[in-house]
Amino acid sequence: MYSFRVILQVAPGVGKTFVAKRLAYFIMGVKDPSRVMMVQFHQSYSYEDFIMGLSPIKKGGYELW
Known part of the structure; x- marks a missing residue:
């Protein structure tokens, strides 16, 4: 089983949650x-x-270090 971690850091309201969920579903x-x-x-x-x-x-x- 794989575990991925992605940190998205951009301005509020630009679709981070949308992109993160779609990326997770794509990987799975x-x-x-x-x-x-x-x-x-x-x-x-x-x-x-x-x-x-x-x-x-x-x-x-x-x-x-």
Whole structure:
């Protein structure tokens, strides 16, 4: 089973929810709202709060910093 996370950050009222749901249904191959979860983050959080400072390493892959 796969798990995808997408962060959409644009102005209010431009269709983020619409696009996110359609993208989820497309990836799943079926329209099943019970398998889609929407999460809203507070504006005081930064990108690093969710990505946890991942950086690529020379051997391939990522490490936390």
